[in-house]
Amino acid sequence: MERPFFTAAIGFTTALTFLLLLWRRRRSDILRKIPGPPSSSWLYGHMQELILAENYGDHEFKWQEQYGMVYKVKGCFGQDRLMVSDPTALKYILNDNVTFARSEQQQRVVRELVGEKTISYVHGADHRRLRNIMNPAFSASYIHTLPPIFKKVADRLIENWETAQESHASDTPMDVFHSLHVASLDAIGEAVMGFSVHNHPDYVNSYADLLTLSSVRSKRAILADAFIPYVPRFIFSASMQLPTSAARFIRKNKNVSNRVSHELYQSRKETLGMGEKPKDLLSVMVKATMSNQSAGKMTQEEFSQVISAVVIAGHETTANTIAWALYELAKNPEYQEQLRQEINTKLTRGDPTCNDLDALLHLNAFMKEVLRIYAGLPISERQVTSDTVIPLSKPIITTTGEQIHEIPVDKGQHIAVTISAYNKLVPVWGKDALDFKPSRWLDGSVPTSNAIGPYANLLTFLGGSRVCIGWRFAITEMQVIISELLRHYYFNLPSESEICCNVAFTIIPVAKATGSPSLPLIVTRVE
Structure with missing residues (x-):
């Protein structure tokens, strides 16, 4: 007995499967044809060049210049990774x-370091809920109350430096990094x-x-990171209980942070x-734990983990940016004099306000250039959760000479949002994109349209729904601390010291x- 419907269904399914396989084959073929540097190691791929370079970007920025705004590198074990700095592609990625x-790999590290209830781990509705709860404490109106607090912090730092210098000659280098x-x-x-x-040294020491x-x-360490996604979660979590120094540091920090929280x-x-x-x-967040409304409710576990995440994410990147600012000031005494004169001329009354700080044109131009050249987080990794197509601002020429205007990517594909490389794109910043040049922010050459990030068209604070919630906080903190340090000190580089950017x-x-x-610097008091 014939079954025409069954036969037709089989034929249709077979044809559909064949077309799907062809489609996926073409997607994979396109990825294979995206240009990129050759790899000499299946085990490490290009990870040694990216992570262990003497100065970050020694290889990456040259690859970008040679292969363009989207190219392919190898991760460990032969894994294909897309390096993306194309503005259109970045907007598409960051907005989804x-x-x-x-x-x-990132998620597992965050889970063990902070927990799985924090804003840096959760997605979707939970992420939106936590962010909405936190937003008022990072609003512009609240940030305007912070300069006096940051000035007290700067005053304490200066007191500590004064104490440290009492037993040393004025021309003796002082390592300012940890302070x-x-x-x-x-x-x-x-x-x-x-x-x-x-007042809590155990808290400071744990960080x-x-x-x-x-x-x-x-x-x-490169191989250990590469293995993380392949290790069952319970084994990875159990490894945090081993008597290794890394596990001890993490346990100590979590215990101290939870107690303080x-x-x-x-x-x-x-x-x-x-x-x-409630203000800060x-x-x-405490008020949110007391809320009866689910949309504005936060659990005590979320409270503790969010506090830890904010501290970890906020203090390290900001401290490093201030360190790089002092390094560039020490390298360029003319910037110091220009900024010091501006600060002494315009900040003449008590504690500075945000309006006072924003009016320091040369200081802010200098800070923007520091944030551009020394992006705190140079790369942010993403993993595709479902097949999609990434649009491009400019076509790519494949290794076979084909011109493509978009890139189909499959579920599981690893993508690197190359923050530092975008901040040095010649099409965006000009032919001198690799040079440290604060004047670019004053001469009208910096693009003001089609911005990706929340501040100065920089990607340093990311963008989209995962934009750094504390970016205004960080900017104001840097403005106050750098201006106060310049009021009090001259900075110079020791002749025998060479600093690398790792x-x-x-x-x-x-x-x-x-x-x-x-960061050893010669720090001399301004008389």
């Missing part, structure tokens, strides 16, 4: 954090939590240990119960002689 999610990290941690503690971290851990760079929660809950209006992030989670200054995070 469902299709372009954080990579599995800047303590100051940035202090700024977040005071402005976000109403918590004086300088110093994390900084030491994140600064480790080696071929072994609990103490702050109980204290602030009492003051809010007495009618105090801590108060806003990537170790963030971009950090490293002494070439020791390989350790360090």
Whole structure:
């Protein structure tokens, strides 16, 4: 007996399957034809060149110049990765954090370091809920109340430097790197939590240990990171209980952070119960745990983890940016004099306001250039969760000479949002894009349209739904601390010191002689 419907269905299914296979084959073929540098190692791919370069970008920026705004590199074990700095592609990726999610490797590290209830881990509705709760504490109106707090932090930093210099000659180099990290941690503690971290050395030391851990760079560390997605979650979590220094540092930080968060929660809950209006992030979040409305509700577990995430994400990148600012000032004494004169002329009354700080044109041009050249996070990894097509601003010429205007990518594809490389794109910033040149922000040559990020068309704070929630906070903190340091000190580079720009989670200054995070400067008091 014939079954025409069954036969037709089989034929249709077979044809559809064949077309689907052809389509997927073409997608894979296109990816294989995207140009990129040759790899000499199946085991490491290009990861050694990207991560272990003496100065970050030694290879990446040359590859971008040679292969364009989208090219292909190899990860460990022969994995294909797309390096993306094309503005149109970046907007498409950053505006869709469902299709372009954080990579599995990143997510597991965040989970073990902070937890799976924090804003830097969750997606979708939970991410929107937490962000909406936190937004008032990072609004422009609240940021305008912070300069006096940041000035007190700067004053404490200056006092510490004065004490440290009492036993040294004025021309003896002083390593300012770790003291800047303590100051940035202090700024977040005071402005976000109403918590004086300088009175809690165990808290400060636990974050110093994390900084030491994140600064480790080696071929072994590259392979360890590459293996993370392939290790069952329960085994990876269990490894955090091993008696290794890395696991101890992470456990110590989580224990200290959870204890402090609990103490702050109980204290602030009492003051809010007495009618105090919530202002800082801590108060806003404590109030959210007391809410009866699901849309504005935050659990105590979320509260603790969000506090830890804000501290980790906020203090390290800002401290490193201030360090690089001082490095460039020490390299270029003419910038120092120009900025110092502007600061002394315009900041003449008490604590500066945000309006006062924003009116310092040369200081802000200098800061923008520091943020452009030394993006705190140079790369942000994404992993595609469903097949899609990425649009391009300019066509790519494949290795076979074909011109393509979009790139089809399959589920699972790894994509690197190349923040630092975008900040140095010649089509965006001009032929001198690799040069440190603050005057570009004053002569009208910087593009003001089609911005990706929230500040100065820079990608440093990312963009889209995952844009850095604390970018205004960071800018104001840097404005205050840099201006106060310039009021009090001259900065010069020691003749015998060579500083390298390494990537170790963030971009950090490293002494070439020791390989350790360090920024020795000759710091002389302004009389």
